Amino acid sequence: MTRSAHLAGIGSFLPSCRVPNAQLAARMDTSDEWIRTRTGIRQRYFAEPGTTTSDLAAEAGARAMKSAGLAEVGAVVLATTTPDRPCPATAPVVAAKLGLAGCPAFDVQAVCTGFVYALATACGLLAMGCVDTVLVIGAETFSTILNPADRATSVIFGDGAGAMVLRSGHTAGNGAVGPFDLGSDGTGRDLITVRAGGAEQRRSGLAPAPGDEYFSMAGREVFRQAVEHMAQSARAVLGHVGWQAGDVDWLACHQANLRILVRLADVLGIPEARVLANIAEVGNTSAASIPLAIDQAYQAGRFKAGDRLLLSAFGGGLTWGSTVLTWPDLTHP
Structure with missing residues (x-):
């Protein structure tokens, strides 16, 4: 099996x-x-x-x-x-x-x-x-x-x-994770980056430019591409699993910006009330944001066994990806 x-x-x-x-x-x-x-x-x-x-x-x-x-x-x-x-x-x-x-x-x-x-x-x-x-x-x-x-x-x-x-x-059922849709586009690496400290900068023989040791982001273009790629990826994974947007109980996507969350939900046709959003309280925690948002919602008792979660994210690379999770019957803390 x-x-x-x-x-x-x-x-x-x-x-x-x-x-x-x-x-x-x-x-x-x-x-x-x-x-x-x-x-x-x-x-x-x-x-x-x-x-x-x-x-x-x-x-x-x-x-x-x-x-x-x-x-x-x-x-x-x-x-x-x-x-x-x-x-x-x-x-x-x-x-x-x-x-x-x-x-x-x-x-x-x-x-x-x-x-x-x-x-x-x-x-x-x-x-x-x-x-x-x-x-x-x-x-x-x-x-x-x-x-x-x-x-x-x-x-x-x-x-x-x-x-x-x-x-x-060996079964689908409650608690099952997947399938996945993943993607990347390295031509957009300068949109979200830390330029200094890696082999590229070190092998150039040049000292880092002022500020290159810090994280930088082209906010407006990142906003546009984040919505576009997360929407495409989310639709792809919904197609793989056979769900419609109306089947999604919770949209648990990367907490990049509240406006991105709202826009993505609108594009996908998922009501804003079904969007998990903790960015107001914790900010953008990058790779930690999806599990952090899901755990805080779980701690608050917002899930029931069988709830269908759609997870989607966009980040530097550029990278993006989505998956689905059917909530298990976890013992509540």
């Missing part, structure tokens, strides 16, 4: 340093109203000094494993754009912090699409029979790569982590 992937547990974690818009407005040319009007964000969380991406990831992972009732998993897949170090990967560090000795662990880098890519990778491990359980984590300390003087990016992003435990199964 064909092996499938099922959601067995979920968890998330936010650092304790809450940063309201007013705190950012006090040190840059912006205001609370300007930020809320353009992004829908009221606050975000930044990791405290000394706190790393692996710290956030390990906490979210531990909560997901507790939710699944597991002390061990077969593999760890971490989606992040802000690893603890350029080398080695951060996932083995997370596995070590969770006490998972000898567990295979590796990173996936697809920026804001990272968690969807990591889910697809985990489903592949399960389908091939490599392991029976996978801990999939999205974790970011985006505050470490933001230019504090750039209001176009510094007001949008926050830190956090979200995680899911997937287990193997």
Whole structure:
């Protein structure tokens, strides 16, 4: 029988340093109203000094494993754009912090699409029979790569982590994850990027230009392409699974910008009331945003077994991807 992937547990974690818009407005040319009007964000969380991406990831992972009732998993897949170090990967560090000795662990880098890519990778491990359980984590300390003087990016992003435990199964039913639709377009790499620090810049023989060590984004073009690619990808995966837009109970897409969420729902024909949106409270947490939004909705008791979730994301690369999830009968915390 064909092996499938099922959601067995979920968890998330936010650092304790809450940063309201007013705190950012006090040190840059912006205001609370300007930020809320353009992004829908009221606050975000930044990791405290000394706190790393692996710290956030390990906490979210531990909560997901507790939710699944597991002390061990077969593999760890971490989606992040802000690893603890350029080398080695951060996932083995997370596995070590969770006490998972000898567990295979590796990173996936697809920026804001990272968690969807990591889910697809985990489903592949399960389908091939490599392991029976996978801990999939999205974790970011985006505050470490933001230019504090750039209001176009510094007001949008926050830190956090979200995680899911997937287990193997042989039926569709509640808890089933997939199929997937994934894509990329490397010609758009300059739209969402950190230019300095990689082999390209180092091998150029030139010192980084001022600001190149920070994250940058062409906001207007990213908005247009995000809606376009997420809509196409979402429609493709709905076609694969045989759902119509009206069959979707919850749209759980990457929390990039509130206007993007609303626009995407409108394009897909999904009522705004079915959109999961936590960006006002946590900002854009990149690869962590989808599991974080889903876990917070779960903690609030918004799901029932059998609910149909459509997940979609767009990020640097350019990358995009979508999948579906039928909510399982998880024991509520």
